[in-house]
Every structure is written in structure tokens, then in C-alpha cells.
Amino acid sequence: MKYKSHTISYENKKFKLKEAFKISRGSKSSIKTLKIKVEKNNIFGHGECVPYTRYGDKLEKITKILKSNKNINHLNEIKFLSLRNAISNAYYDLKLKEKKIPFKKIVKYTKFKTAITIPIVNEKKFKKQVIKYKNVKYLKIKLNEKNTFNYLDIVKKYSTKSKIIIDANEGWSLSFLRANEKKLKQYNILFIEQPLKSNKDHLLKSNLPLCADESFHLNKNIKNIKKIYKWINIKPDKFGTEKDIMKAIKYARKNKLKIFLGCMVSSSLSIIPSLRFAKYCNVLDLDGAMFLSQDYKFGLKYKKDNLIYNKSFNFGHN
Numbered sequence: 001m002k003y004k005s006h007t008i009s010y011e012n013k014k015f016k017l018k019e020a021f022k023i024s025r026g027s028k029s030s031i032k033t034l035k036i037k038v039e040k041n042n043i044f045g046h047g048e049c050v051p052y053t054r055y056g057d058k059l060e061k062i063t064k065i066l067k068s069n070k071n072i073n074h075l076n077e078i079k080f081l082s083l084r085n086a087i088s089n090a091y092y093d094l095k096l097k098e099k100k101i102p103f104k105k106i107v108k109y110t111k112f113k114t115a116i117t118i119p120i121v122n123e124k125k126f127k128k129q130v131i132k133y134k135n136v137k138y139l140k141i142k143l144n145e146k147n148t149f150n151y152l153d154i155v156k157k158y159s160t161k162s163k164i165i166i167d168a169n170e171g172w173s174l175s176f177l178r179a180n181e182k183k184l185k186q187y188n189i190l191f192i193e194q195p196l197k198s199n200k201d202h203l204l205k206s207n208l209p210l211c212a213d214e215s216f217h218l219n220k221n222i223k224n225i226k227k228i229y230k231w232i233n234i235k236p237d238k239f240g241t242e243k244d245i246m247k248a249i250k251y252a253r254k255n256k257l258k259i260f261l262g263c264m265v266s267s268s269l270s271i272i273p274s275l276r277f278a279k280y281c282n283v284l285d286l287d288g289a290m291f292l293s294q295d296y297k298f299g300l301k302y303k304k305d306n307l308i309y310n311k312s313f314n315f316g317h318n
Helices: 059-067 081-098 103-107 123-132 148-158 174-179 198-203 242-254 268-280
Strands: 006-023 026-040 043-049 111-113 116-118 138-142 163-167 189-193 210-212 231-234 258-261 301-303 306-308
Touching: 006 059, 006 081, 026 059, 026 081, 043 081, 043 268, 059 081, 081 103, 081 268, 103 268, 116 123, 123 148, 138 148, 148 163, 189 231, 231 242, 242 258, 242 268, 258 268
Parallel strands: 116 138, 138 163, 163 189, 189 210, 210 231, 231 258
Antiparallel strands: 006 026, 026 043, 111 306, 301 306
């Protein structure tokens, strides 16, 4: 496959997780990704493609595109946004190497504050995780409708200073949200992320702060987002190119929406390129590599809610 006279190749990767990662839509114990390589004149740039199954990304279909030897003149010719993003990042990496620009000059910092995620687990394990991350600035908890307030009470008791981000992953009903709106206001909630399915946005009328995730991506009409939500989640995997990510950021800022910069459960190769957008965002949610049993060499480290970037990681000129 070619992109602007550059050769594109790929490598299948599989990363085991430390333990199962469960959300309202399902559970996984490993992730399969593609390491994308863009090459010209023996200089290589790398990116990671993390198929976003929520939007119909299929690893088999993505590899079929990469095997086709098709010449791609514009990344928007590629259907799969996760692949667009991976190629865009790899191309960006290559250009930094060509110009001998270290990525550390772009991001400037080596330490970033990130939200810490606790997936859906039983209450005993949840309590242990809350105590482990006691009083981090932002604690993101994956919740379906089952025993919601038991989990919130645990946070309220053991991590009093943490702002709570509830991520429902489209798993709540409108009746549940309406019935519990007053009760939810009793907790230190920063926002509730995507409570309803994205096709039910028009039903949302709430005084609670809400964040659009599945409702906010490149291929969806986002004109009414500002009428419903106060926050938006920008995952590069669901916007594709740097140009489209910046368009989303500009839209949010123009409409006074706060930005939650997110990631998939993925390796450092997926997350590190996103750090160049951190300066535009209100809160980072970039703990996806924390769940891997083994990451790439010189990958991200996490200490409490601090994400630590190692400038020796192979992205940009070293």
C-alpha cells in the first residue's frame, strides 16, 4: 500500500491484559492491534491501529485494505478511522525523523495528569482499586445500572477528594437516569459519560453534566451536541487524521465545550502521539496502556494518576 509515495506495511500484534477489562458492552482479556509502518528512503515512522468495534472496525477488513497495494492519495479515502489515525501518526513520526525533531520538543513535558479508570468489577475488587488510587484527581468508573450507588458510596467513603467520572458506555436507560438524577447530585461527579445510546441523544434533558463519547465522532452529525452535553470525549481513533482531530478541538472550543482526551485500551504507540493534543484539553484520559501485561520498550509508566513519558520511546527523532 502507498500513501503519498511512501510504502505502508503492517505487523499483527497481540497484547495480554493484566486482568479482564469489562464495560457495559462486554469484556476482553487481550487486545489485537496492527503496528503500522510508513517508510521512505529507509526512514520509518510508526503508528498503532486499534480497531474500534463499536463503529464496525474489523481487523480482517483493515488488513485486506493494507494488502491491496492500493495507492492512497488522501487518508479520507480509507473507510476505517482507526486505520486513518494509525497511518496519520506513522506519517507524522516519519516527518519528525526526517526533520530531526525530537517528539519531546513537541510535547515539552514528560509528566501528565490522567484520569484513572476502574472497569466493571465486583464490589470487593472495586473497593481495593479505589483504596489503591485513593484521592487521585479524576477517578473514572465504568458502571452499568447494577448496584450503581453501592459503587458510588465506596468512592465517597474511601476517595473523598476524587472527582468522579461515570462512564456508562451507552448502558443506561432514560428511565434510570431520570429516576436517579437527584440522587446522583449527592456525589462528587465531574460528569457522566455517554449514559444513553447515541441514537437517543434527542431524549436527553438533564441538569447533570454529561459528556458525549459515542455521540461525538467524525461520521456523526454533531450540530446538536452543544445543546445536550457540556463535555466531549475526543479519541483520535474515532476521528482519524490530525486535521480532523484539530477540527473537533476547534469545534469544542468555539462552542465552549470542555474536552476529555481519551484512548482505547492500547499500547504506548497509540497513546504517545496523542500527547501533542494535550495542551488543548481540560482532562486527559490516557491510562489505556496501564492495563497491558507488557508494553513496548520505553513505554509509558503510571505512578498513581501521573502518566510518565520516556523520551527514549521510538517516536520522533532520538
